[in-house]
Amino acid sequence: MAVAGILYFLAQVLILKNLVLFGVAFxxxxxMFIILLPMEVKTIPSLLISFVLGLGVDMFYDTMGIHTSALLAVGFVRSRWLRMLVSSGTFDEDMQPTVVNMGLQWFxxxxxxxxxxxxxxxxxxxxxxxxxxxxSLQKIIASVIFVTxxxxxxxxxxxxxxxGI
Structure with missing residues (x-):
């Protein structure tokens, strides 16, 4: 899991930092590292991981906490959102909520x-x-589509x- 976080971080700050489509899609x-954490990761660990990752990205982007605050919002909502979507016993808790594991529609x-x-x-x-x-609305819509x-x-x-086991 730590290796994936480092790879997402390095890809973001070294490759994707200057990737902007049409001046609006970032x-x-x-x-995705926070979104794809295993389902068993609860809110507090998710917030800690979000803080560290967001702070690292902020250092390279010079954005003074904007990435951190946005990532903390996702880390805070993530486990609650997962609980609403997944009924208990349906999936293994250590499973990652990826397209490959869960299907495109669910993802x-x-x-x-x-x-x-x-x-x-x-x-x-x-x-x-x-x-x-x-x-801002134009950037939000274009970036959501691009990132997804x-x-x-x-x-x-x-x-x-x-x-399966």
């Missing part, structure tokens, strides 16, 4: 709200309520299906 793929219903929360917090904190509502598509591609390329 690729914050590091967010989209799980990840899209979390990606949306991240991007709403990020872009509205970034604009500081300066009347850039429609600019990229995360599905990454999962299909690099994640393996968990086999």
């Amino acid at each position: 690729c914050f793929l590091y967010l 989209l219903s799980y990840s899209l709200p979390l990606v949306l929360i991240h991007h709403v917090v990020f872009f509205y904190v970034e604009s500081l309520g300066t009347g850039l509502f429609f600019d 598509i990229m995360s599905i591609i990454v999962q299909l390329l690099f994640y393996r299906r968990r086999r």
Whole structure:
């Protein structure tokens, strides 16, 4: 798990930092590390991991806590959202909620709200309520679509299906 976090972090700060489509779609793929944590990870560990990862990204982006605050919002909501989507006993708790393990429809219903929360917090904190509502809304929609598509591609390329015991 730690290796995956380091890989997401390095990919974000070294490769994806300058990847912006059409000036509006930003690729914050590091967010997927928090979303793809095993289902057994509870809120407090998720918040700690979110804080460390967000702070590291903030250091490289020079954004003074914006990535951290957005990632903490996702880390806070994640386990509650999982509890609403997964009935107890349906899946193994140590399973990762990936497209490969759970299916595309379930993954989209799980990840899209979390990606949306991240991007709403990020872009509205970034604009500081300066009347850039429609600019921020455009960035949010484009970035949510971009990150979701990229995360599905990454999962299909690099994640393996968990086999039954």
